[in-house]
Amino acid sequence: MPDDVPTKPVLLTGASGALGRVLARSLGAAGWRLRLTDIAPFPDRLPDGATFTAADLGDGVALLRLAEGCGAILHFGGVSVERPFEEILGPNLRGLYHVYEAARRERARVVFASSNHAVGFHERSETIDASDPLLPDGYYGLSKAYGELMGRMYWMKHGVESVFVRIGSCLPEPVNARMLASYLSFADLTRLVTRAVLAERVGAGVVWGASDNQAMTWWRDDDRVTIGWAPRDSADPFAAQLKDRRSDDPVEERYMGGAFCAIGYSRPDGPA
Numbered sequence: 001m002p003d004d005v006p007t008k009p010v011l012l013t014g015a016s017g018a019l020g021r022v023l024a025r026s027l028g029a030a031g032w033r034l035r036l037t038d039i040a041p042f043p044d045r046l047p048d049g050a051t052f053t054a055a056d057l058g059d060g061v062a063l064l065r066l067a068e069g070c071g072a073i074l075h076f077g078g079v080s081v082e083r084p085f086e087e088i089l090g091p092n093l094r095g096l097y098h099v100y101e102a103a104r105r106e107r108a109r110v111v112f113a114s115s116n117h118a119v120g121f122h123e124r125s126e127t128i129d130a131s132d133p134l135l136p137d138g139y140y141g142l143s144k145a146y147g148e149l150m151g152r153m154y155w156m157k158h159g160v161e162s163v164f165v166r167i168g169s170c171l172p173e174p175v176n177a178r179m180l181a182s183y184l185s186f187a188d189l190t191r192l193v194t195r196a197v198l199a200e201r202v203g204a205g206v207v208w209g210a211s212d213n214q215a216m217t218w219w220r221d222d223d224r225v226t227i228g229w230a231p232r233d234s235a236d237p238f239a240a241q242l243k244d245r246r247s248d249d250p251v252e253e254r255y256m257g258g259a260f261c262a263i264g265y266s267r268p269d270g271p272a
């Protein structure tokens, strides 16, 4: 088996979503044995060596079965935008618990699709370390912060390893000025996830999920060296075209989380 293929199968949740489809294609093409799952049907041709099983993250028994014999779980399923608390609760909190219970039973590593929205209320003028306080910008970001804390608990208590990837903006290309900082290319994501699975020992590590963007002055000091990853792509070629594409909302423009910070914002005295 080539060096960049895990010896055991890998479970991918959220396989039918935007990033799940990217990873299914790229990791499948690299020869990984993937078990894909999502509540929605998988819309693409199944990669060689992959299976797809429809399941709700709320179904803990289904997740235990799906994870059987897996060496890693790439957890990309769940609500991926800001929504009311009750909508986030099932998929992102209870579902996450089911993922971690499956990982505990299999002694599998979890690669968790965390988010910049777990630290969204840090100001863009700051430069923060991976160990700086979580500062979620809504119920969605809060669910990502909770996920990272759950992963830490499973590491301390059960020795389940995790890599928390705090994804910035992972799209085909950046589309506004904020993403000149937060953009993560699909290829950089694939290489990051590959290293997160294959690295020898990761403990409970955090990696900022952004490409090599000149405007990315917000984030530093994470566990990328431990997993052996460095971004190769960059949003910089889009700088001239996007630098003025900003909103006129002072909350959105002040904080790292951008538009999510402004959703339902009601602080009477304005930004802190």
Ligand SMILES: NC(=O)c1ccc[n+]([C@@H]2O[C@H](COP(=O)([O-])OP(=O)(O)OC[C@H]3O[C@@H](n4cnc5c(N)ncnc54)[C@H](O)[C@@H]3O)[C@@H](O)[C@H]2O)c1
Binding pocket: 013, 014, 015, 016, 017, 018, 019, 020, 037, 038, 039, 040, 055, 056, 057, 058, 075, 076, 077, 078, 079, 080, 081, 090, 091, 095, 113, 114, 115, 116, 166, 167, 168, 169, 170, 171
């Ligand atoms: N795309 C980005 O820029 C970005 C940025 C930060 C974090 N993330 C995180 O990365 C992950 C993937 O993002 P995406 O852009 O592909 O999102 P997406 O919404 O396209 O995909 C999420 C998938 O989860 C599935 N899902 C939702 N509820 C489910 C349930 N109850 N049971 C089973 N499956 C369920 C959906 O059907 C969907 O296919 C998400 O966790 C998201 O929060 C993405």
